[in-house]
Amino acid sequence: MIRLTNIKLPLDHDDAALTSAILTTLEISADQLQSFEVHRRGYDARKKSSIVLIYTLDVQTCQDAALLEKFAGHQLIKATPDMTYQYVAQAPAVLAERPVVIGFGPCGLLAGLVLAQMGYRPIILERGKEVRERTKDTFGFWRKKVLNTESNVQFGEGGAGTFSDGKLYSQIKDPKHYGRKVLSEFVSAGAPDEIMYVSKPHIGTFRLVTMVEKMRARIIELGGEIRFSARVDDLQIEDGQVTGLTLADGEQIRSKHIGLAVGHSARDTFQMLYDKNVYMEAKPFSVGFRIEHQQSLIDEARFGDNAGNEILGAADYKLVHHCKNGRSVYSFCMCPGGTVVAATSEENRVVTNGMSQYSRNERNANSAVVVGIDPSDYPGHPLAGVEFQRQLESLAYELGGANYDAPAQKVGDFLKGVSSEQLGSVEPSFKPGIKLTDLSQALPEFCIEALREAIPAFNRKIRGFALEDAILTGIETRTSSPVNIKRGDDLQSLNTRGLFPAGEGAGYAGGIMSAAIDGIRIAEAMALSINNSQ
Ligand code: FAD
Incomplete structure (x- = not known):
């Protein structure tokens, strides 16, 4: 089989467009094409008004070998690799001990x-x-x-x-x-x-x-x-x-x-x-908050008039910002059309994370916005990162009212440095519940400083990201292992x-x-x- 990569077609293309793209790329006639399957389908939405689908196709023709020779050295036309999984061993007839x-x-x-x-x-x-x-x-x-x-x-x-x-x-x-x-x-x-x-x-x-x-x-x-x-x-x-x-x-x-x-x-x-x-x-990991916006805001910012398109689905995003204080802030585990969930496994601690259903049709988009932490931030012991996580999770529990509600704040108030008193247009999804407060107490100062710089920077990439009423919920600590x-x-x-x-x-x-x-x-x-x- 022949693998064709980077076949670009408009979002609203019809079925026949794939076949004609194959015929044009391989310079063959319709009767030489035997079959094809889509190996990968992605999209490029950088230009909202002309979103394109990008395909990798595995194609069977009646002259694969000749075509591969003709296009030898072509970066986008190659033999389809064998992706079948091969077992490396077989158990002996008598196992001394089970693994x-x-x-x-x-x-x-x-x-x-x-x-x-x-x-x-x-x-x-x-x-x-x-x-x-x-x-x-x-x-x-x-x-x-x-x-x-x-x-x-x-x-x-x-x-x-x-x-x-x-x-x-x-x-x-x-x-x-x-x-x-x-x-x-x-x-x-x-x-x-x-x-x-x-x-x-x-x-x-x-x-x-x-x-x-x-x-x-x-x-x-x-x-x-x-x-x-x-x-x-x-x-x-x-x-x-x-x-x-x-x-x-x-x-x-x-x-x-x-x-x-x-x-x-x-x-x-x-x-x-x-x-x-x-x-x-000890190993680096990240800490921060979950941020929630209405999904429609993210769809509009990413897809413009194509928001709601069935192939594109609910929009996601991936954001990174390198801060003046040397820290990096990035979005993590973005859940389109999902909910923020309580993810603690220890008593009297609060941890956030996100989930969604296959349909991704809940009203809000959520994602962690987290700051990179290094073992030099909590030196001394291979397990010092665990202790650092625990301290932040216990603090979040207290800030949330000591009953497993999570501390939360509107983005506008967080950026201004004032405690939130009432919710705006974005309804938080966190269960069991949230308590509005001042999240600047929930993380070390260098994290707060980095987040206050990154959120407006993200707003330049996703319009509305720094929306006054968007919600931050704390605290995100289990981004990866601390060891x-x-x-x-x-x-x-x-x-x-x-x-x-x-x-x-x-x-x-x-x-x-x-x-x-x-x-x-x-x-x-x-x-x-x-x-x-x-
Ligand atoms: P785990 O999935 O953590 O599994 C470890 C298992 O070991 C657990 O079941 C635990 O009970 C068991 N265990 C621990 N200690 C012991 C012991 N002493 N004895 C016996 N059993 C023990 N990742 C994604 O790629 N996509 C997502 O959309 C995504 N969403 C997430 C949403 C949430 C709410 C959470 C919490 C995580 C999410 N992740 C997501 C991260 C992903 O779940 C983890 O990266 C992944 O599960 C790690 O797999 P693992 O098998 O290494 O560890």
């Missing part, structure tokens, strides 16, 4: 699935509950302010991304096309086919829930085992080799191959690993053999897709290591 994966978020899910597909019958341990029970607990917290510290937005089947926008794109390099494997597993589990080709795929919360259940069933069918309410509280390490683990109820499981996919909120687990001398370092549990080229911990730190919590991913890809990587590394040791 274990800790955590059943996107990283643990894909690690478990791929290990199961290769015949390794993994045991997967998840501290939270299965997804339906977890949904009840999470929605219960949002409605009634009753927090279950083991079953919430961060913990439970599906991991942190289950109640999310379900954005499935990542900017990481992926030469082995693992992302394709992840997407095709998601489609097999019920995700819409379009995630295979749209440039910014997303699936929304409700579909994620059913997909996770189907993937769990598949792992079990293949001989894997998934245990919920199974928190790992200790590791056994002998002469630098992990030999097993202990669950919260005291049960011990022996294994010399343990995948560690615990996410960025497993603070007690980080502490346990630190106490066990597993090597880790990096270092691993070597064999993906094993630098000082603990057999332990495979992975995903967002270990500092090797940021988002559903990159965490899932990292899960495949450790599954492969664990499989190869098992085969070498048997």
Whole structure:
């Protein structure tokens, strides 16, 4: 097959336009074209009045080889790469010990699935509950302010991304096309086919829930085992080799191959690993607020007269500003047509995040606006970043009224430095509720200064971004892991053999897709290591 990239067509083009673009690009006649499929469809909306769709197409002709020779060296016409996933190993007929994966978020899910597909019958341990029970607990917290510290937005089947926008794109390099494997597993589990080709795929919360259940069933069918309410509280390490683990109820499981996919909120687990001398370092992350505008404002600013177009959907944005004080402020985890959610996993703390449904048709757009933080801002200890997050989350709890409502402020008042007294045209979506206040107390001064510079700068890119009535809700602290549990080229911990730190919590991913890809990587590394040791 031949891959054509950068085929640009107007937003309102008809079906025949794709065929004629192929014929023109390859200089062939209609009878030479056998078939084609869309590999990727994105858009360029920089000129609102003439938005173009940009396609990557895989084309089958009756003379592929000759055409590839004719266009040899052409940057946009190449042979379609083989993207089929190849398993790196097969489990031995008799497994001395089963591999274990800790955590059943996107990283643990894909690690478990791929290990199961290769015949390794993994045991997967998840501290939270299965997804339906977890949904009840999470929605219960949002409605009634009753927090279950083991079953919430961060913990439970599906991991942190289950109640999310379900954005499935990542900017990481992926030469082995693992992302394709992840997407095709998601489609097999019920995700819409379009995630295979749209440039910014997303699936929304409700579909994620059913997909996770189907993937769990598949792992079990293949001989894997998934245990919920199974928190790992200790590791056994002998002469630098992990030999097993202990669950919260005291049960011990022996294994010399343990995948560690615990996410960025497993603070007690980080502490346990630190106490066990597993090597880790503090790493940069970001803190800030969620900002909410009416979605119609963002649609209009990004798409002009094309706002509401079905192909474009609800508009998103991605913004960065480098501040005079040396800090960078950027938008993060933008959720078009979504809601701001309470994302704490610890008592008496407030954390914000965002989610949406597949339709993205709620009234508001939300995104985190965050400031980069460096370990030099909280020096001293590999876990000092966790303490820094905790302090800010506790402060936000107090500012919100000490009842899990979040502190909030209108953007106009934040920029002027006055406390907000009443809401304007933007109705905040945060559940359980917000308390209007002065958010300048919620973050260190250098963060506030950076945000006050960045928001007006963002307004120059998205007209209305600094709208007087837009709402800021605090506080966003769980943007990525505050630690990096270092691993070597064999993906094993630098000082603990057999332990495979992975995903967002270990500092090797940021988002559903990159965490899932990292899960495949450790599954492969664990499989190869098992085969070498048997
Ligand atoms: P997690 O998903 O955090 O999974 C870790 C799992 O390990 C958890 O289920 C936890 O319960 C379990 N665990 C922790 N400690 C232990 C232990 N000691 N024993 C047993 N189990 C343990 N990313 C996107 O790409 N797109 C989005 O739209 C998006 N939206 C988001 C919305 C929200 C509300 C949140 C909270 C996050 C969102 N993210 C999004 C981020 C994304 O969810 C994470 O990047 C991703 O889930 C990380 O995957 P992971 O498997 O590494 O860790």
